[in-house]
Amino acid sequence: MKKERGLLIVLSGPSGVGKGTVCGALRQQDTDILYSVSATTRSPREGEIDGVNYFFKTRDDFEEMIKNDKLLEWAEYVGNYYGTPVDYVEKTLSEGKDIILEIEVQGALKVRQQFPEGVFIFLMPPSLAELRSRIVNRGTESEDLINNRMTVAKDEIEMMDKYDYVVENDVVDLAVERIKAIVVAEHCRKDRLIEKYKQLVEVE
């Protein structure tokens, strides 16, 4: 019987909504979802580990990756490059395992062109005031960068209708449960399963 490919799950949402926190909680749970570690030219924040949170690169190294087709997609966001290493994504999907990409909206749209069957989830804050307060409380960005991220956030929220699902991150554990429920439901979609079961009938 033909082996099913894994699900490609894309999680986007404005800076500070809690993508990192929600993905971190998902990674700690015993799910079968693997996580794609992106490359970036941004400097590591306190506590971030190379190869776990990001692969931290110089601009020259990043541009070399672009030139050598090592990235599934890449984008420039508030002055830095971010990109998804393609080999790990391809390997994971071809082994039939699910993978989640935590990326911004421009990159997500590029992934959609290559993987129309992907599952695109937009993480929403309860309000813009709560979003700003989460970025401020995180304490990793200067006032200027916070304002830049809030401006970008409003544009990003307008892109919400390009996604298949919208999940509110009011409480981290609830957001994680909603994402897990979406993944379970997507595995049961008839368009993903019809070929598999057609073959079963043909074998009879």
Ligand SMILES: Nc1nc2c(ncn2[C@@H]2O[C@H](COP(=O)(O)OP(=O)(O)O)[C@@H](O)[C@H]2O)c(=O)[nH]1
């Ligand atoms: N297109 C793209 N965006 C990414 C990638 N990795 C991370 N991002 C996004 O880049 C944005 C900035 O990330 P980061 O500097 O970690 O800030 P944070 O979202 O405020 O924690 C976020 O929207 C991330 O989801 C990637 O590989 N490709």
Ligand SMILES: Nc1ncnc2c1ncn2[C@@H]1O[C@H](COP(=O)(O)OP(=O)(O)O)[C@@H](O)[C@H]1O
């Ligand atoms: N549901 C939530 N309720 C309250 N605070 C949250 C929630 N989710 C995340 N946070 C906090 O908001 C801040 C931004 O979260 P983070 O995961 O860094 O966001 P992102 O990766 O989307 O930029 C962090 O300080 C985090 O602890």
